[in-house]
Amino acid sequence: MRRVIAIAAAGLSLTGCTSFSSSDPLPSLSDALSRPPPAALQLQLVSTPPGANALTSLGPGCTTPCSVALQAPETGFSTTSEFTISYTMDGFLPATMVVQVVHVGGSLAAPPSTKINPNPVVAVLQAVAPTPNPTKKMIRPDKPAKNSVVDPSAPPRASAAQELERLHALLVRGVISQTDFDSLKAKLLRSSLY
Incomplete structure (x- = not known):
């Protein structure tokens, strides 16, 4: 009989754990499972000078200054990942920037979070040095007048x-x-x- 009372008491105490009042700090398991997926993260892309093409290694790209939306992956534990942004512009050397994404998994008390570092991602593009012109203009010697006759044995003309x-x-x-x-x-x- 004691076993039956102990089992009944344990069962009643467990049913009390499944429902929290609105004043309880911890949400219920069903609330945690019904959370919407994480929102897209906005990444600001800036270049000096503006107008560069910026392309992420994750796919999205734009013309600076701009922002791209990146979907935060859902992970159940803390993790750090990286991706790159490639900046290109005519007349400037290309630049590549590394961006870190830090994912912190959520718990029943806190939702998961994702941070991008750096944000905004700023690239300073360096101008391409002008290439020297390999073909130089040849200087032609003055041509004698059409009707003039030059005596090759004559001494050179004085100034x-x-x-x-x-x-x-x-x-x-x-x-x-x-x-x-x-x-x-x-x-x-x-x-x-x-």
């Missing part, structure tokens, strides 16, 4: 300054007159302008 010095030396030595010097100088200066 206008050298020719003017030669004429002045002739004037000083008395080989040519001042009138001849002025006439030759004017002719030399006119021909050097063309």
